[in-house]
Amino acid sequence: MSIRFYNTLSRSIEEFIPLKKGEASLYTCGPTVYNYPHIGNLRTFIFEDLLHRWLSCRGYKVKRVMNLTDVDDKTIKNSIQQKMALADYTQIYKKAFFEDIEGLFFLKADFYPAATDYIKEMIEIIQGLIKKGFAYESNDGVYFKVSAFADYGKLAHIDQETLLAGASGRLSTDEYSKEQVSDFALWKKWTAEDGAVKWDSPFGEGRPGWHIECSAMSMKLLGETLDIHCGGVDNIFPHHENEIAQSEAYTGKPFVHYWLHAVHLVVDGEKMAKSKGNFHTLRDLTTQGYTPRAVRYALITTHYRKPLNFSFDLLKQADSSLKRIDDFVFALKNVKNEGSKNEEFSGFLVKSQSKFESSLDEDLNISEAMAALFELISHYYENQKNYSRQNAVEILSFLEKADTALGFIHKEVKEELSDEEKALMEERNLAKKNKDFKKSDEIRDILLKKGIELRDTKEGLVWKRL
RNA sequence: GGGGAUGUAGCCAAGUGGGAAGGCUGCGGUCUGCAAAACCGCUAUGAGUCGGUUCGAUUCCGACCAUCCCCUCCA
Numbered sequence: 001m002s003i004r005f006y007n008t009l010s011r012s013i014e015e016f017i018p019l020k021k022g023e024a025s026l027y028t029c030g031p032t033v034y035n036y037p038h039i040g041n042l043r044t045f046i047f048e049d050l051l052h053r054w055l056s057c058r059g060y061k062v063k064r065v066m067n068l069t070d071v072d073d074k075t076i077k078n079s080i081q082q083k084m085a086l087a088d089y090t091q092i093y094k095k096a097f098f099e100d101i102e103g104l105f106f107l108k109a110d111f112y113p114a115a116t117d118y119i120k121e122m123i124e125i126i127q128g129l130i131k132k133g134f135a136y137e138s139n140d141g142v143y144f145k146v147s148a149f150a151d152y153g154k155l156a157h158i159d160q161e162t163l164l165a166g167a168s169g170r171l172s173t174d175e176y177s178k179e180q181v182s183d184f185a186l187w188k189k190w191t192a193e194d195g196a197v198k199w200d201s202p203f204g205e206g207r208p209g210w211h212i213e214c215s216a217m218s219m220k221l222l223g224e225t226l227d228i229h230c231g232g233v234d235n236i237f238p239h240h241e242n243e244i245a246q247s248e249a250y251t252g253k254p255f256v257h258y259w260l261h262a263v264h265l266v267v268d269g270e271k272m273a274k275s276k277g278n279f280h281t282l283r284d285l286t287t288q289g290y291t292p293r294a295v296r297y298a299l300i301t302t303h304y305r306k307p308l309n310f311s312f313d314l315l316k317q318a319d320s321s322l323k324r325i326d327d328f329v330f331a332l333k334n335v336k337n338e339g340s341k342n343e344e345f346s347g348f349l350v351k352s353q354s355k356f357e358s359s360l361d362e363d364l365n366i367s368e369a370m371a372a373l374f375e376l377i378s379h380y381y382e383n384q385k386n387y388s389r390q391n392a393v394e395i396l397s398f399l400e401k402a403d404t405a406l407g408f409i410h411k412e413v414k415e416e417l418s419d420e421e422k423a424l425m426e427e428r429n430l431a432k433k434n435k436d437f438k439k440s441d442e443i444r445d446i447l448l449k450k451g452i453e454l455r456d457t458k459e460g461l462v463w464k465r466l
Numbered sequence: 467g468g469g470g471a472u473g474u475a476g477c478c479a480a481g482u483g484g485g486a487a488g489g490c491u492g493c494g495g496u497c498u499g500c501a502a503a504a505c506c507g508c509u510a511u512g513a514g515u516c517g518g519u520u521c522g523a524u525u526c527c528g529a530c531c532a533u534c535c536c537c538u539c540c541a
Contacts (some may be wrong), residue, residue: 011470029541037541044541072539156536158469184538210539232541233471239539263471264541266534301489302479307472307534317478317490324489327503359480367480371488378488381504437499444501455502464503 003058003361005228006305008236008259009155013363016258018227024060025222026052027256029214029231029239030112032069033093034078036281037100039299039310040272044232044262046296047304047364049106051230051260053405054360056107065221066109068094070116071197072210080195087116100282103292105407111221115213119199122208122216125250126186126201134249135186136179142187142203143178149245152182155259156237184242185209211242215250224251230260265299265308272310285315294318297408301366325409328377329399330464331384332392341390345380349391352376353398360405373402413465421452428454429461 003016018024028048031037037045048066055062069075070090079089094114126142129135134148146152146160153159160182178185189206190198198205218226224247231240240259247255267278285295290312297318302308352372359368380387380395403409417425428443444454447463455462 031541032539041541047541069539074539156469158537182538233535234540236470237536237538242538262541264535269533271534298478305471306479309478311477313477313490320490321478331503365480367478367488371480374488378505384504432499435499441500448502453502456498456500457503462503 003054004363005258005260006363007257008261009256011157014258016227018060019225019257022059022061024055024062024228025226026055026062026064027214027218027222027226027229028052028064028066028109029229029235030066030068031093031097032072032074033090033097034072034074035093036096036283038272039280039282039285039295040232040265042100042104042282042295043265043299043304043308045101045106046104046299047262048230049101049104049407050300050304050364050366050405051228052107052109053407054364057401057405058361062110063222064109065111065113065218067214067217068097068112068114069210069213070094070114071207076194076197076207079197080193086197090114096283103282103286104296105293107407113217113221115208115217118213118216118220119201119208121220122212123187123201125212125216125219125246126203126208128250129186129246132249134246137203138178139189140191141185141189141206141209143183144186144242144246144249146180146182146184146245149249151248152245153241155241155244158237184211184238186212186246211239212246214239214243215247215255219247219251224253224255226256228258228260229256230262233261233263236261260304262304263307265310267310269309280310290315291319293408293411294322297322300406300408301370303363303365303367305363322408324374324377326411327464328380329396329409329411331381332396332399334462335387335389335392336459337385337388339388341394342387345383345387345391346394348379349376349394349398352379353401356402366406369405415465417452417463421447421450425454425461425463432456 004013005016006012007014016024026048028045028051030045031041052062052064068090071086075086075090079086082089126135129144130137130142133145135142135144137143186209187201187203187206188209189204194207197207199207218229229240229243236259244255266272267276267280270276270278272279282292282295286292294315295318298310298314299308301318301321352375355372356369359365359372362368376395376398380391399409424443424447428440428447431437431440431443447454451466453464453466455464
């Protein structure tokens, strides 16, 4: 069974056929480092993480780039406001970004290139584009000449005339010295507003336009044509459309085979905005006591092409769902039955695994994959007396594999008890034996507050760290 | 104004031209000294609204409504 993805280019689901058998080159648009990532950014990044993980699970050797945009209007403006050098300012948010994605259990990309480290490569491309007649220099910058690139609009599915018609009335041409409103900047010549931010170039001091960085970095690190490029839907136009134009005009080769875009999340049915007070970052949520694991679960378990309605209730639901999974893992690890393997259940496990995999193969249908997982859990519990430790081991091995894709099943917990905790547990056992239930319940509460849940089972007392 | 998407239970959410997955929550029960965990049962004759095609529509088509995205630097 092959993997299939919805390709924005064709607006349909296509079988994934990589350039090189067994390999997948992946360029994922990373953050603009002018602020802390918000959960909307993180949703897109988590989708990219799932994509990365699933390709790896399916045996592809993934080569992935995730870029950091560390020079643009906002980074410059904010750094000047803070009276900081651009690099010092962006460093704060680069660090925050890495903290967030680590906390959310992201797989590491192979490269995290920063735009400012690739100025030389960008200039090379711009020069090439001028030479080939796809770009021209004006008094305030270098622009890509959209009319020279016949395929312009193929990703966003708009034709140039529509683009111009739609833009008229909304844009004033005289603001820029470009030939056509839809032409976009490759290089912006220095102005006083840029402060100390400038690089030398054959077109005078200045800074690169936004889109060119991705073309330069992806070509340098992944080659002129790559398999998959993704980002948020808002990037389809103009960012990715412009990347295609620049790159393909420059190389004469297809830039990207598969374009995947994540739909935005909304909060309580509304757009997330600072003014609405529904703007959340990961650190806000963890400060309020939610775990990154629950955030990951909440953001990943809705299909990436569906609008996700984020709410605190959703996080609570994520917590509850994770608890069911945790309890299941706990139950499996505590199976005492040393009898032979139940073959009927092994067969069911094979079916569950196959449903899990084929669901993710189909454009990362995680909802269906999760259904397979939960069906497995229910099916196990229904007849758990009939299943042995061998069955449990088989399931745990599947869960471990599934977690390679999901990244939220595994939970690091201390398995040993402290001396104090041991003593409390012994004390409770004694109290319970003497039918001093008041005392035994008190100790149970104390331990629960310490994050240890007690369960009295037929096989005796069992404890579990939450 | 133009283009693109989405709308399924209290909440999250999937598949499907013919019996509406799964999760969370809630309620009742079993187990337990009480819990916890688990199990059993109940919770959409209904799919934004209105039409059309069809023997049959949640699924296909159209209109309308709502929300989101894009229309020069928002994930």
